[in-house]
Amino acid sequence: xxxxxxxxxxxxxxxxxxxxxxxxxxxxxxxxxxxxxxxxxxxxxxxxxxxxxxxxxxxxxxxxxxxxxxxxxxxxxxxxxxxxxxxxxxxxxxxxxxxxxxxxxxxxxxxxxxxxxxxxxxxxxxxxxxxxxxxxxxxxxxxxxxxxxxxxxxxxxxxxxxxxxxxxxxxxxxxxxxxxxxxxxxxxxxxxxxxxxxxxxxxxxxxxxxxxxxxxxxxxxxxxxxxxxxxxxxxxxxxxxxxxxxxxxxxxxxxxxxxxxxxxxxxxxxxxxxxxxxxxxxxxxxxxxxxxxxxxxxxxxxxxxxxxxxxxxxxxxxxxxxxxxxxxxxxxxxxxxxxxxxxxx
Numbered sequence: 001x002x003x004x005x006x007x008x009x010x011x012x013x014x015x016x017x018x019x020x021x022x023x024x025x026x027x028x029x030x031x032x033x034x035x036x037x038x039x040x041x042x043x044x045x046x047x048x049x050x051x052x053x054x055x056x057x058x059x060x061x062x063x064x065x066x067x068x069x070x071x072x073x074x075x076x077x078x079x080x081x082x083x084x085x086x087x088x089x090x091x092x093x094x095x096x097x098x099x100x101x102x103x104x105x106x107x108x109x110x111x112x113x114x115x116x117x118x119x120x121x122x123x124x125x126x127x128x129x130x131x132x133x134x135x136x137x138x139x140x141x142x143x144x145x146x147x148x149x150x151x152x153x154x155x156x157x158x159x160x161x162x163x164x165x166x167x168x169x170x171x172x173x174x175x176x177x178x179x180x181x182x183x184x185x186x187x188x189x190x191x192x193x194x195x196x197x198x199x200x201x202x203x204x205x206x207x208x209x210x211x212x213x214x215x216x217x218x219x220x221x222x223x224x225x226x227x228x229x230x231x232x233x234x235x236x237x238x239x240x241x242x243x244x245x246x247x248x249x250x251x252x253x254x255x256x257x258x259x260x261x262x263x264x265x266x267x268x269x270x271x272x273x274x275x276x277x278x279x280x281x282x283x284x285x286x287x288x289x290x291x292x293x294x295x296x297x298x299x300x301x302x303x304x305x306x307x308x309x310x311x312x313x314x315x316x317x318x319x320x321x322x323x324x325x326x327x328x329x330x331x332x333x334x335x336x337x338x339x340x341x342x343x344x345x
Contacts, residue, residue: 001027002048002188007057009043017043019212028186032203034193040213041192045158048190049078061156076100079149079157083165086145087133093144094129100152118147123177139170157187175201196237200244208233221248226340245339246300251293254302254335256316256325263326266311274322276315292317303332
C-alpha cells in the first residue's frame with residue numbers, strides 16, 4: 001500500500017502544488033489520479049519516487065518511509081513510465097529495457113533474456129531488441145517504456161500520462177494490453193491522466209483532484225459515475241457519465257439474439273467463414289460495412305456499434321471473428337438502466 005499522510009509540496013513562491021494530501025492506494029490495484037492541468041496529479045506521483053521532494057507530511061510504501069530510503073535505492077524498486085517512453089535515444093531497445101537489472105548487478109545474459117521475454121510480453125517481436133528508439137513508432141516506444149519499467153519486477157509502477165502521445169487506435173490497444181498485463185502481474189499502480197474515459201477504463205479506484213491535489217472524491221469507477229460527490233465531480237465526469245458506466249460492463253453481459261431472420265428490414269451478410277461483411281436491405285446496393293465486437297469488448301462498444309448500424313443492432317463475434325449473435329440498442333438501454341439502479345442502491 002502507498003500511503004500519503006498530510007503531505008504538502010510548497011514551492012519557493014508560496015504555491016502549494018499539493019496541499020495537505022492524505023490518501024491510501026491499495027496494494028496490487030490500479031489507482032488513477034485524474035483532474036485538469038495544474039491539479040497536482042503529476043507532483044503527487046513524482047513524490048512517491050522522490051523525483052520531487054515533499055515539503056511536509058509522510059509517504060510510505062508498505063509501511064516503509066520513502067524519506068528514509070536512499071533515492072536511487074527507492075527508484076530501483078519502482079517502475080516509472082512517462083509520455084513518449086522516455087527512452088535513451090542512443091541505446092538499443094534491449095539496452096533500454098535492461099537498464100535497471102544491469103544497475104542492480106544482474107548477469108548480462110540473464111538481463112538480456114529477461115528483456116527479450118518482456119518485449120514479447122508487451123507485444124513486440126524479439127528482433128526489435130537491436131533497433132534504436134528512432135526506428136520505432138510512438139506506440140512501439142511506449143511498449144518498450146512499459147517493458148523497461150517492468151524489467152526488475154518492481155512491486156510499484158508509476159505511470160504519468162503514458163498513452164497520451166499516441167493516436168486513439170494505438171492508445172486503445174495499449175490500454176487493453178496494459179489491463180491484460182495487470183491481470184497477471186498485480187502491481188501496485190498509480191496512473192495519472194486527464195482523460196476521464198481512460199480513468200474509468202483502467203482504474204480500480206479513482207481520485208478526482210482539483211488545484212492543490214485536493215481530492216473531491218475517491219471511489220470505484222461505478223460509484224463515481226453513479227454517485228458523484230458534488231457538482232464539480234459531476235461536471236468533470238460530463239453529462240454522458242451514464243454512458244461511461246457501460247464501459248465497465250463486459251459485452252458478454254448483454255443478452256444476444258439470433259441473426260437468421262431479418263432485423264428491422266436488414267439482413268446480416270457473412271462470408272463463408274461466418275465473419276460479418278455488412279448489413280443489406282435487399283435493394284441491390286452493397287452491404288453497409290460492419291465491425292464486430294469481440295469477447296473483450298464492452299457494452300459501450302456494443303452501443304456505439306448499434307447506433308452506427310442501419311439495423312440498430314451490434315454484431316457480436318468470437319475470438320476468430322465469427323458471428324455469434326446480435327445485440328439490440330434497446331437491450332443495451334435496459335442493461336444501462338439496471339446498472340444505474342444497482343450502482344445507486
